[in-house]
Amino acid sequence: MARANEENRRKPVTLSDVARAAGVSQATASRAINGSQRTVNEELRQRIFTAAEKLNYTANLSAQTVARGTSTTVALLVSDIADAYFSSMAASVMTAAEAAGLRVTIAVTERSVQREIELVRELRGQHARAIILAGSGYLDSDLTEPLVRELEMFEDMGGRVVLVSRMDLPFAGVDLDNLEGAKRLASALVRLGYQSFRVLGGERELVATRDRVAGFRAGLDGHGITLGDDRVIYSNFSWEGGFDAIQAMDDRVLADTGLIFAVNDEMALGALAGLRNRGMRVPGDVALAGFDDIRSLRNIVPTMTTVRVPIEEVGREAIARALEVGDGHQPRVVTAIVVLRESTPRLN
């Protein structure tokens, strides 16, 4: 197969090729094919389309972007695309984007603010239409200040910034009511009869950790139960984090625990593995609850109590906000609902 050697690569057909073939000017061809304000004579249109078809013309997106000065690409920044939560979100964002005629490029931040900054910078160069920044934010403002600056420059350029579930920065976004969700979960669990809780948090600096822990604490407070600081164990916001945290727990502490709330499902799953590894039965010896309701929960036994984040809606809303104009920074809040399952049975 001697196709496409470096030398004999046929150079792609351009708009002017099409125009020439159709016997019209480039301007007319452009107007016909991409439909501008101006109309073009029906017969010419036909000729142009026929020519385009015959030549197999496809518009050069980069050239269009340069000429128009704006692109139709939105960038989605996630911590880790292999994470079930983010990959579901990516799927929903892509579906919504598709419907809106937008392209999506995904980039991975590896949970590093530094990397986020680099990526935003690069995206400014790509003239992306919007940046959807998912993944939990950081509480440390020294850390995020340069990110904010970079994002502001992105907006200055005409781009739009949409935060997902991390309203720690002054931009538009769609927010999960982490606080309320966790609060209601706590409340529901108390009503099931649980009294002794431990919380598995992700990194301390994460907004999601803070909010979910705070919400859970508030929920318990409402029932007169105090969640001491010593009852919150911080590790990583991931499966391994959950697993390791359990491994590191003292036997007596574990024995004294009625229910473990992991601030996200991945951690809860890690914790589940960790508990089993230690010979504990769930929910027999200890009950377990998570947050997010990721898809892979459907595979486990016992079914797991969690707080469902309507991920489809999040994706849709994120794209909607990306397309909005104006400066509204009021986050659109998506409500999370408590889903009680077998991992937290009612106590007699």
Place this chain on the structure above:
Amino acid sequence: MARANEENRRKPVTLSDVARAAGVSQATASRAINGSQRTVNEELRQRIFTAAEKLNYTANLSAQTVARGTSTTVALLVSDIADAYFSSMAASVMTAAEAAGLRVTIAVTERSVQREIELVRELRGQHARAIILAGSGYLDSDLTEPLVRELEMFEDMGGRVVLVSRMDLPFAGVDLDNLEGAKRLASALVRLGYQSFRVLGGERELVATRDRVAGFRAGLDGHGITLGDDRVIYSNFSWEGGFDAIQAMDDRVLADTGLIFAVNDEMALGALAGLRNRGMRVPGDVALAGFDDIRSLRNIVPTMTTVRVPIEEVGREAIARALEVGDGHQPRVVTAIVVLRESTPRLN
């Protein structure tokens, strides 16, 4: 916050702004910042970089693409990004791409050839450097012929096509030895004492289905066991497919089955749920094996026997092939290894 209204958007700083600020020509600035063949005087370099820094310059990627005629973007086409297998692959591809200085854009084909064709066409317009086409191919050549044509045009344009685990088309690629993997699995299972098998296939037209089923059958053959056509049940290549196939199975058929091999893990997980739903115990009543070794297997009990696909390696190889020049269509074969776990215990 009155930043970035549509009207007062500061237009982005361009290379010529930088050049002017540094008191050099645009050509020199370009050479300094993007390093061409030619060198530029160290002092000027400094001046230019300082200016760029001060102005917060970022190169306009689209403009670069237009000017250079080639881009640094590779496209990854997957069936469904929310699928654990594909999201892991995406992660590994992105990591490898990052290391090679490439950008990745992900697009979702929704398991439709039509959609694949559209996407390839669009990517031709984007002048992507390469297209990595993952997700199982189709056996029906009437279906794939237009896809091949589109891909050939993409290559004619200078792009590179890399197939992953679907060497059904005449392009470079990285291939999983589905056949060998399934064959060895079958062999291992027979040695564990299993005799009565059922296979859960995905769509009949999928290359992956065909190869894995054929491999499994060949493996059994080697031990004198024949897998009749009636023992292969085709449904969808997804969790739901596995679940539904089990639901639809006749009680007596199920009772007569020693082991179910699902051609991928998602299906196996669906099958597991389906079996439990029918009150069957795994591996007590029936043993179960899958293929891929996706990450979420670590969450389930019993641990599941599967064939591990080294997804990191696949991603790395895919990017490597995307960067290769020349016409080699010999696929780089990645070997899958059998992993026996609790879902298929040794019999008696």
Place this chain on the structure above:
DNA sequence: AGAAGGGTGGAATTCGCTTTCCGAAATCGG
């Protein structure tokens, strides 16, 4: 009938950047 106006095609400019192509200065060789 003639002026005003709407519709429509085309030439030329523009977008931001890369890359020839030139020419001047610097370096080298004998």
Place this chain on the structure above:
DNA sequence: CCGATTTCGGAAAGCGAATTCCACCCTTCT
């Protein structure tokens, strides 16, 4: 010390498409 070669900055010509501006023609109204 002078011609030959190399080095390096800048002017200008692209890259592919959008768009402005101009010219022309055909209506339409008076």
